[in-house]
Amino acid sequence: MNGNPYIPKLAVIENIKDETPNIKTFRLKFLDEALQKEFNFAPGQFIELTVFMYGEAPFSISSSPFSTDFFEITVKKMGTVTSALMRKKTGDLVGVRGPFGRGWPLVEVRGMNILLVGGGIGIAPLRSAILFLLSRRRDYGDITLLYGARTPRDLVFKEELERWSEHLDVRVTVDRGDEKWRGRVGVVTVLFDELELDPKETVCFQCGPPIMMYFVTKRLLEMGFPKDHIVVSLERLMKCGMGFCGHCTISGRYVCLEGPVFRYNEVKGFLERAVEVYSE
């Protein structure tokens, strides 16, 4: 981005899709067409989104990097900025900075089997990777998506999950079912029981709450996954996105610059407790 990197560029909300009662997908497009054309990102990267009067917050891009006319973010109502965003309508303007950070190592893992594990809204950055993989389906081996949500009502990208299942193995679980639910019940690791994976030939991308990533990582290590075959996207509150504000640092590493996507062997060396849980 040219000029002052603190200044957001204006983008219009082209479309809003209700995913769940508190999650929406916003389709955005820069007002400046040239800017929209130049806007290249890698799946797993994030933007800083401004809702004017309310502030700025980081969001993973959830759309395909091959869709060049727009980009999407999938947002759960959590705090000030997300609540204000939920009230926005099609045609409203927001501000965007980015993209920032390092995305999923999609090119590096060509030829391998891909295991994607998402928990809750953590599926947002995985969707961008899935859409990339679907466009390059023949470059990869088996692709499996394990997705866990709290209840059937909380499942994001419902119709897409069905569409994706034609090209990849999609397995879903919920923490609590309802009267209509006939799928799996339990946390996302229950889905591992039915899987047959070759750890040497498979790389796992995961994004979800820290507790999920802890148990998934533990499970993968038990299964014999090499440490660099485990890839995590870490949630931190990147306020500036540029390695200045300090909020996202873990042991001196800036998640906004070096992450949010890390291989487990990189994360393991982190000294702090919140991350040490991964290294036990």
Place this chain on the structure above:
Amino acid sequence: MEREFLTIAKESLNELVDRLMETHQVIAPVPRNDGVVFDVISSPKEMDLEYRGHTLLPPKRFFFPEKEILFVYKVKADGVEIHDKLEELKSLRQVIIGIRPCDITGLLVLDKIFTKMFKDPYYIARRKNTLVIGLTCNEPAEYCFCVFTNSGPLLKEGFDLLLTDLGDRYLVEVGTEKGSNVVRFNPDIFSKAGERDLREREEIIREVAERIKAQKLPDFTSLYDFMRRNFNSKIWEKYGRKCLACGKCNFTCPTCHCFDVFDDPDLSLKSGKRIRVWDSCHFISFTRVASGEIFRRERTSRVKQRIYHKLCYSVDEIGIISCVGCGRCIDVCSAGIDVREVVRELEG
């Protein structure tokens, strides 16, 4: 490069400041409360260049203000109009005089941080538009330990001019082209320095260094491996219990650069400001994310974060430690946490 040395009579320094004030905003140490702070002066008479050790607060706020409006915006029917505050910094011309080698080193650290991968244009604009006139110490303060952080009592770079108080006059070392121009445009004020002047400075610096060296601390610039090895030392729990998590050490540190960013809307809800304010890694909210997760919940982890950032993480990040040995964090800590003691205790 051969350095240029000059002298300036004490009365003439006031004259020089007077002249600089015609075109620049001049920031100098002025008496405040029980010490001195840097502030904008309107007359050279306000300056206190005889202060001992360091000022109460570091000079970083004149380069990275505690509260700074990044841009203002107006939301209109047909769009949003953004006015970048950076524009206003382009015409800024400031001089900071009387800044110590430790604090100059602090600026050199901030220079690296704010130009790492991205460039912080606000910091850079202020830095570029500021003339730095340093002043070495004649007497260290109680908590000074710059000798062990390689940031004093003398330094090689970071200043345009560097003064040393020789009693009735100052020795002036020219550090940059910018500093050289000041000399060139004010030939009536400066005289060529002689052997005697240089020897006198050497003597003063040596004496200050000796006094600081008497503390017999380890070399802080090479504690990296030692600190890493001691990450799980038992002493950290004790300091975690002691620390009040007030953040004073952050706000008085010449190199702490963390900030929070928020929007301040006008009550008409038609215009707003994007503001950044200094933040502290000791605050529990510092690592809180939207889901409510707090990654450094334990106070111990926050005490460690700051000390490890200064002595280890900073080395990974910018190649040098970011403690400049000014001792302000020791001076202000209500819980009596002293980084020198922490290191000594780890050494056992």
